[in-house]
Amino acid sequence: MSALNHVVRLARIDVTRMLRKHTDRSESAGRVISTVVFGLVLVVATLASAYGASRLGASLVAGELSDVAANGIVAARGLVAVFGVIGSVVVIVRAIGQRGTLTNAEGVLTIVPTRQALLGLLLAEYVYVLLWLGGPALGIGVGLAVGTGTVWPALTVPLGVAAVAVPIVAIGYPLGLGLRHFVTRFAFVARNKGRLIVLVFAVYFALVATGSLNAAVVRLFEPLQASPTGWFADLLFLGTPTLSATPVRAVGAVGVALALGLAGTVAGTRVAEAHWFSDPALAGEPEPETPAEAAEPGLERRLAPVLGVPTAALVVLAWRRAIRAPMKLLYAAYPLFFAVGIVADILQTGEVPPYLPVGTLVFVTWAAGVIFTLNPLGDQGAGLPSTLLSRVDGRRFVHAHLLASLIVAVPLGLALTAAAALVSPVDTETTLALVVATPVLMAVASALSVGIGIAFPRFEAVNITRSMETVIPSLLAFALFTVHLVGTTAALAVVYDEGVRATAAFLVSWLLPFGLTVGAETLFLVAAALLAGLVAAPLVSYRYAVRRFDTYTLG
Numbered sequence: 001m002s003a004l005n006h007v008v009r010l011a012r013i014d015v016t017r018m019l020r021k022h023t024d025r026s027e028s029a030g031r032v033i034s035t036v037v038f039g040l041v042l043v044v045a046t047l048a049s050a051y052g053a054s055r056l057g058a059s060l061v062a063g064e065l066s067d068v069a070a071n072g073i074v075a076a077r078g079l080v081a082v083f084g085v086i087g088s089v090v091v092i093v094r095a096i097g098q099r100g101t102l103t104n105a106e107g108v109l110t111i112v113p114t115r116q117a118l119l120g121l122l123l124a125e126y127v128y129v130l131l132w133l134g135g136p137a138l139g140i141g142v143g144l145a146v147g148t149g150t151v152w153p154a155l156t157v158p159l160g161v162a163a164v165a166v167p168i169v170a171i172g173y174p175l176g177l178g179l180r181h182f183v184t185r186f187a188f189v190a191r192n193k194g195r196l197i198v199l200v201f202a203v204y205f206a207l208v209a210t211g212s213l214n215a216a217v218v219r220l221f222e223p224l225q226a227s228p229t230g231w232f233a234d235l236l237f238l239g240t241p242t243l244s245a246t247p248v249r250a251v252g253a254v255g256v257a258l259a260l261g262l263a264g265t266v267a268g269t270r271v272a273e274a275h276w277f278s279d280p281a282l283a284g285e286p287e288p289e290t291p292a293e294a295a296e297p298g299l300e301r302r303l304a305p306v307l308g309v310p311t312a313a314l315v316v317l318a319w320r321r322a323i324r325a326p327m328k329l330l331y332a333a334y335p336l337f338f339a340v341g342i343v344a345d346i347l348q349t350g351e352v353p354p355y356l357p358v359g360t361l362v363f364v365t366w367a368a369g370v371i372f373t374l375n376p377l378g379d380q381g382a383g384l385p386s387t388l389l390s391r392v393d394g395r396r397f398v399h400a401h402l403l404a405s406l407i408v409a410v411p412l413g414l415a416l417t418a419a420a421a422l423v424s425p426v427d428t429e430t431t432l433a434l435v436v437a438t439p440v441l442m443a444v445a446s447a448l449s450v451g452i453g454i455a456f457p458r459f460e461a462v463n464i465t466r467s468m469e470t471v472i473p474s475l476l477a478f479a480l481f482t483v484h485l486v487g488t489t490a491a492l493a494v495v496y497d498e499g500v501r502a503t504a505a506f507l508v509s510w511l512l513p514f515g516l517t518v519g520a521e522t523l524f525l526v527a528a529a530l531l532a533g534l535v536a537a538p539l540v541s542y543r544y545a546v547r548r549f550d551t552y553t554l555g
Helices: 003-023 029-061 066-096 105-111 114-148 152-185 187-191 193-209 212-226 228-236 247-276 290-307 309-324 326-349 356-370 378-389 394-423 428-455 475-496 498-511 520-551
Strands: 462-465 468-470
Touching: 003 114, 029 114, 029 475, 066 114, 066 152, 066 212, 066 228, 105 114, 114 152, 114 247, 152 187, 152 228, 152 247, 187 193, 193 212, 212 228, 228 247, 290 309, 309 378, 309 394, 326 356, 356 394, 356 428, 356 475, 394 428, 394 520, 428 475, 428 520, 475 498, 475 520, 498 520
Parallel strands: none
Antiparallel strands: 462 468
């Protein structure tokens, strides 16, 4: 069998395993549902890209965007180059985590040379990148073609995305593999891997929040714009009317992709030989958790007179699992990434926006709903059969997880919301209202999430790195809970504020096709009806969680 056949077969096996893993209903129904959701998101993104691109193309041809037409290709070069860097970072993270080793490495590396094995992985990663980008790229190309009345964008946009994906994978994967070698082959790093991940997360968030990361990207924009990596924009928009893409640069982009792909393969082979043929460093014995374990019996005894012995035991057990696997709590900080721009503005201007307390309230509400209640069955792990066979009923089980969340989250949430309100220019009445609403909304969010978590549990661990696993809530549970919270906030804002209502009506009317419009009053009625259903959902979710636990059986 030729080397090319080896590479293609290895990539095909990898992709086939991935597809089977995410579509096998006998393994995990939640994973299948997550795959369906991913497919729906991809379809929506493709259709939205096509619609937006058609509007943009029509505006370009009509001369409505003369400034964009004059400078668009120059700006696009910088944007595409920066996008390539971001894509490479994603591939780097994947290589450090789950994608840094071969499946059945001993057998594969005995049969084929290291370079062919590496090329198989690179080709599989390339396919995964195209799975994410291919649909939107095709949508943008077809949309531009329809809007401008020329067929070229339908060909060049997908071709440009396919070309830019080559250096994203070829450069990102070897770099990630090298970092993985450092993380797993040095004893000090292996021993302190969990602490280092938290430290890296904190440093990354600090860089984003202070604007340092944005400043670095801005400084890189012009050099990247002038570099050959910006030529992919000329390939993307070659033939698009009013955008002055250069054919020479477009052809050069193909050469750049081939050159970087070859360089990445050569460098990656050397790194792979060093990494795949060496043994991981021993992390040593885990540190004893005597302080926490010594404190737990006393804490349980103090809670038992108030909560009852079974409930107190379940509450302390939930806390104990969080202490032993703190990595699973990092996902509670995800919404903070949407607030980094606000934090950066506050640090730069010294002015606190009046909407900060409301945003803080939304964040603490979300965090309260995901810490302990978004996967209560999955968090039981191997102890779930014992819990189901015990004398604990559904009401007590649900109450215990609600209490485990609220005892921790409410004091922290009150402190954060109050601090944000005190430093912001909101009046005293609004501050009191926000503080009073905080524990109520956190309790409601937890009641909603416990039902979603029991309906869509996740039992299998997720790889944070190849050797570090933890059980986190399912993607579908995350999505449903987040959509409910965002939808409730948006509907409440539309009902409560006339300015928000008018702005929302304008945006919805602009997005609707065929000249359809929505008035502010109509939007008010729709939002009010939607809000009534959303407000009732937590009660329904809570009652479902109680009944579901009482009737739950292990299949």
